[in-house]
Amino acid sequence: AIAREKVLCLPNKKVPSCSNKLFKCPSECPQRKPADPKAKACFVDCGPKCEAVCKNRVLTCNGFGSICYDPRFVGGDGVMFYFHGSKGQTYSILYDLPTLGINAHLIGTRPRGRPRDYTWIDSFAIIIPSHTLIITTKKASVWDDDIDHLSFSLDTNTVSLEETHVAEWSSPDGSIRIERTHNTNSAVIYVAGKAKINVIARPITEQDNRVHNYQLPVDDCFVHLDMQFEFFNLSDNVGGVLGQTYRPGYVSPVKRGVPMPVMGGEDKYRTSSLLSTNCAACHGFGLLEEESTVHTTMEPEAQW
Structure with a gap:
């Protein structure tokens, strides 16, 4: 039998009863990896x-x-909605300033006669006081699942990860950790005390292109990101396209019972770049200093 590993809950202000406690893994899943x-x-x-x-x-x-x-979202309230945005633009996915910002950049195409862009997320940034982490996709004309299409950079420095599903990397201060979940194109990112983010790079398939009439160019399969977020220790002032759905008392404005409920707010959540926290809705929440080169040590506050 495989020995059951132990996992630790680090200090968590919102659930102090769990802090610094070790738990043995269930026999059904005895290992973290x-x-x-x-x-x-x-x-x-x-x-x-x-x-x-x-x-x-x-x-x-x-x-x-x-x-x-x-982009099809499922909010922290469980409500599904679409957010279209415009190709080439960047939007605030979540702001909980001054401790956390997450922005996403959209790629897209607009077939002739269509009133709006088809859009997908091709990169996103995590902004914390000590670091900036950018996750991007690598462009491809033909998709090959054995080739890695994910790229990571911490404070503009490339992060190198071995192509094996047990590979992992941590920032020197331990505030950010990246683990692969498959040999290529799939990873999980941990931001100490703040977030866990699963990410997968995927292409638009020929069938998708045909069924939805995307009319993609023959030399680009529009590699994009699917993501899932889990957050810890968010404040009551959290916002952003996704972040607002975690606010206490939030009631979704999207129409229920329609095939494609759409969340507005393009102008409200647009930022000037991946590393900017200057969306119109972000003002008044103590902005992180943009383009900052100061990186202070951040103590982990929650479990990995």
């Missing part, structure tokens, strides 16, 4: 349950906090 990348892995739930649980290491596009496809 099983040899089989498709097997369920051991995670620790440092919320009200305070226990080790079994979960898949990859995202689900129907789960809370997911962003997939032509």
Whole structure:
């Protein structure tokens, strides 16, 4: 039998009863990184349950906090909606300033006669006081799942990750960690005390292109990102296209019972770049200093 590993809940201000406690992994998933990348892995739930649980290491596009496809969101309130945006623009996915900002950049195409762009997320940035992490896709004319299409850079320095599903990397101060969940194109990012983000790089398939009439160019399969977020220790002032859905008392304005409920707010959440926290809605929440080169040590506050 495989020995059951132990997982630790680090200090968490909102759930102090779980802080600094060790939990043994269930026998059904005894390891954090099983040899089989498709097997369920051991995670620790440092919320009200305070226990080790079994979960898949990859995202689900129907789960809370997911962003997939032509961006289709499932909010923290469980309500599904689309946010179209415009190709070439960047939007605030979440701001909880001054401790966390997440922005996403859109690629897209607009077939002749169509009133709006088809859009997908091709890169996003995580902004914390100590670091900036940018996750981007690599352009491809033909998709090959054995070739990695993910790229990571911390404070403009490229992060190198071995192409194996157990590879991992941590920032020197321990505030950011990246783990692959498959040999290529799939990873999970941990931001200490703030977030866990599953990400997968995918192409637009020939069938998708044909069915939806995207009219993509023959030399670009529009590699994009599907993501799922889990957040910790958010303030009551959290906002952003996704972030607003985690605000206490939030009521979604999107229409229910329609095939494509759309969330507005393009002008409100647009930022000038991936590393900017200057969206119109962001003002008044103590902005992170833009283009800052100061990187201070950030103590981890929550479980990995």
